[in-house]
Amino acid sequence: MEKKDYTNYSAEQLLEDDFFLESFSKPTPDSLSFWVDQTRGNEVLTKEVAYAKIILRSIPYRKRIFSSDDKELLWMRISETNHRKHLFRYWYSSVAAAAVLLILVVGGFYYTDYYAKDNLTAIERVQRPEHSVETIQLILADEKKVNIEEEDSRLQYSKKGELHINTQKVDIPQKSTDTNKQGQKNPVYNQLIVPAAKRSFLELADGSKIWVNANTRVVYPVTFENKKREIYVDGEIYIEVFPDKERPFIVKSEKMDIRVLGTKFNVSAYAANKESSVVLVSGKVNVQTDNRSESVLEPSERLSYGKGSTDIKKVNVENYISWKDGFYTFDNECFSIVLDKLSDYYGKKMAYNAEVGALRCSGSLNLSDDMVKVLNGLESTMPVNFTIEREYISVIVKP
Structure with a gap:
């Protein structure tokens, strides 16, 4: 760990320090020990660190990373209220009262009613399994695991919540809520894990249909709530949402949330x-990203979000949803896009330079083929050579 002296740092400086933010969001034994040593015997730094942590805790759980714009807006907001120093002094006498005031000043800037509800963070807190899987796996709310050996599995829930896997009923007791220590009932969630080079299909109890691509995790409740339907996705899905005006459907991911009533669209997250x-196929969706921007998509529009910026353009939707039928299709696409999709599907990193990525590619790839066969096919049609290493695949332009 790089040694750095934070002795005279203020809360403002700590909130602009990458190591401090990383220590807060992803603490390790080394970072915890480091901050204990830094604050030992330093009452001023101890209070500055505590003040910075109060501010960070007032930001939604899902907002894990500060961009430079976020930092600037955060302190601009505090400056405009002209209360920061007052709040800091007040913290000396009452931590609880200061926390409440800080949440009103800072948290009010970040929170909307949409993010303030407990259930919106509960589903995000469901932990991904520590170990990777080689077969499609269903993890039930009681952590019981069901391995599905079939290549293209179909999981279907009836309106009563009965589960069928490839038309065979699975007699598994399901509980829709769990009671915490305070006696409150919280929803419980199942997870569908699809490993590399496999796909699956999931039909929820409300009638919504989800095609799940390789290397994807879908978290969903045993039963939906009365006022909303919500799932979490890490990976790629194509979904046809069953219309229900009384219960909007929300697809959550690490960087964005998509809110709909009834429509068809693809999510790669x-x-x-x-x-x-x-990528919207039909209907209309509202997309909210973690930098607080909001967009409404029309059919055949693709919203891409990365590095804090959003881009929307018209596309041929078939090129983005053909994977659900077992093919990747490309129409004069940058080769970098093709390689990245294959990397996501087969779970193998592709290492290539700008010259390789700039090549153009058209055609169709059969996802039923193994990775080596697909790469050999590309070598016969593209001016590139593939070299399979242990950790990655090297791609270079043919001499």
Whole structure:
């Protein structure tokens, strides 16, 4: 760990320091020990660190990373209220009261009614399994695991919540809520895990249909609430939402949320990727990103979001949803897009330079083929060579 002296840092400086933010959002034994040593015997720094943490805790759980614009807007908001120093002094005498005031000043800027509800963070807190899987796996609310060996599995819930896997009924007791220590009932969630080079289909109890691509995790409640329907996605899905005006459907991911009533669209939101996207086939969707921007899409529009910026353009939707039928199709597409899609599907990183990425590609790839066969086919039609290494695949232009 890089040693740095934070002795005279203020809360403002801490909130602009990448290591402090990383220590707060993803603490490690080393970082915890580091901050204990830094604040030991330093009462002023201890209070500045505590003040900065109060501000960070007032921001929604899902907002894990501060961009430079976020930092500027945060302190601009505090400056405009002309209360920051007052709040800091008040914290000395009453931590609880200061926390409440800070949430009113800072939290009010970040929170909307949409993000303020507990259920919107509960589904995001469902932990991904520690170990990768080789077969499609259903993790039930009681953490019981069901392995599905079939290549293209079909999971269907009846309106009563009965589960069928490839038309065979699965007799598994389901509980829709769990009671916490305070006696409150919280929804419980199932997870569908689809590994590399496999796909699955999931029909929910409300009639909504979800095609799940490779390397994807879908979190969904055992039963939907009375006022809304909500799922969480890490990966790629194509979904046909069953219309229900009384209960809007929300697809949540790490960087964006999509809100609909009834429509068809594709979501690509791999947490490991820099860019997330939504492609609308029919109907209308509202997309909210983690930088607080909001967009409404029309049919045949694709919204891409990465590095804090949003781009919307017209596309041929078939090129983005053909995977659900077992093919990737491309029409004069940048080769970088093709390689990235294959990386997501087969779970193998592609290493290539700008020259390779700038090549154009048209055609169709059969997702039933194994990775080596697909790469050999591309080598025969594209001016590139693939070299399979242990951790990645190297792609270079043919000499």
